[in-house]
Structures are given as C-alpha cells and as structure tokens.
Amino acid sequence: MIAIDHVLLSDEIVEENFLCDLNKCKGGCCVDGDCGAPITHEESMIIAQLYPKIKPHLEPAYLDEIERQGTHTTDPEHGLVTPTVNGGICVYGYTDELGIVKCGIEKAWKEGHINFRKPISCHLFPIRIVSNPGYELVNYEPRQSLCKPACKQGNKLKVPVYKFLKDALIRKYGEEFYDTLSAVADKMKADKKY
Known part of the structure; x- marks a missing residue:
C-alpha cells in the first residue's frame, strides 16, 4: 500500500502494466x-x-x-x-x-x-476510488476478460498503470501528488520490490 496524504493506493498501480487496446475491447x-x-x-x-x-x-x-x-x-x-x-x-x-x-x-x-x-471515474479507469471519511482507497481493478488485451499491450510496451493514467491522476490529485507517486514507483523499482 502506498500512502500519499489522505490517499491509499494499491501497489498494483505501480507494479502492473496497462495500455488500452481499443481495437480489441x-x-x-x-x-x-x-x-x-x-x-x-x-x-x-x-x-x-x-x-x-x-x-x-x-x-x-x-x-x-x-x-x-x-x-x-x-x-x-x-x-x-x-x-x-x-x-x-x-x-x-x-x-x-x-x-x-x-x-x-x-x-x-x-x-x-x-x-x-x-467523469473522473471514466478518466481513471481501470482505477476505482472508494471514498471514506478522512481518506480514499485507490485500487487497480481491470475487468478480467474485457481488459485482457490492455494488460497484454501494457506488458508488451512496459507501461505501468500510473503512467498510462498520468493525465487522469493529475486531474484528480494534482501534479505534486503525481510526482510523489512517480518517485515512490522509482524507489520501489530500485529496491527490486517488483
């Protein structure tokens, strides 16, 4: 789990790859x-x-x-x-x-x-946000069969979820938040956690 301010993000947002393949889905x-x-x-x-x-x-x-x-x-x-x-x-x-x-x-x-x-929920897909008093849970939730081509294309081109959704994440949380998330992702990669 990655914590930035009042936002808790699942590790999959930096560990998993995703890139929409509209020709397939x-x-x-x-x-x-x-x-x-x-x-x-x-x-x-x-x-x-x-x-x-x-x-x-x-x-x-x-x-x-x-x-x-x-x-x-x-x-x-x-x-x-x-x-x-x-x-x-x-x-x-x-x-x-x-x-x-x-x-x-x-x-x-x-x-x-x-x-x-x-709507921001559309812009952020396949991320889903659950709002709770005082914090938000941000989870990576691709559709199992529908998003299979996007997962495959993301893996092939090595595009992490958070990079695919850069514009949407900045729209929702701001540039500083995205820069922090990017730095955390770089550190996790350097630490060979994924």
Whole structure:
C-alpha cells in the first residue's frame, strides 16, 4: 500500500502494466457494468448544465433515455451514476466508424464545445476510488476478460498503470501528488520490490 496524504493506493498501480487496446475491447468499459459510470454531485451538476452542448454528440436513441431518466440517476450501491440504455451502454456513449464505443462528453470537450472532459471515474479507469471519511482507497481493478488485451499491450510496451493514467491522476490529485507517486514507483523499482 502506498500512502500519499489522505490517499491509499494499491501497489498494483505501480507494479502492473496497462495500455488500452481499443481495437480489441471496442470501448467495452462504456458498455459493460452493473450501472452507469459513478459521478460526483459536482459532476452531475456540470453534466446537467452542459447537456445542451453535449446533446449534438449523442446517439438519437440515447437522447430518449436521457429525457426519460435525466442526465444522471442513482444506483443503490454506487450513488450518482450516468444513465444507461437497458442496463448496458452509457447514454453518453456513441459508436464510431470502427465500431469503437467512445464518450460523447469527451467528444464535445475535444471539439472545444465544453470545458469538462468526462467523469473522473471514466478518466481513471481501470482505477476505482472508494471514498471514506478522512481518506480514499485507490485500487487497480481491470475487468478480467474485457481488459485482457490492455494488460497484454501494457506488458508488451512496459507501461505501468500510473503512467498510462498520468493525465487522469493529475486531474484528480494534482501534479505534486503525481510526482510523489512517480518517485515512490522509482524507489520501489530500485529496491527490486517488483
């Protein structure tokens, strides 16, 4: 376990390798799950406010679900989440010309229509965060079969999870946090702990 300030990270975040292989998984993390993506209260408000600018980037059939369920919903286990279509794909997902599911929110961000990239839980995947009073648990939780190509590609190219998720970790915790994590990873490697 790695402790930085109020954050406890599993060792796997520096020990394991991961690099998304969208040609193999086809963006399945936006489709497969118990519910939609977990979002914070602040993110739910941002998405609701930006929805008119996100809407043009979404599948017409999914817009019906948003009209029916709202821009976010509540799951008994995970709290606030993005809605899904019949318990499957996230309503903010779309399928590109290669059959890869991508994020309509992120598409609107990339095209400069909004200044919010996507929910942090999506940006950090395959890391999952559990918030507790006074601290957060940060765990590496790839999907066993869905993420197998990403694990294989990460091992082949030797890309540790924390390096793959550098932008997301900096977005969540800041540059100083990431620099500390990187230094801890270097020390662990030097000590030959993995």
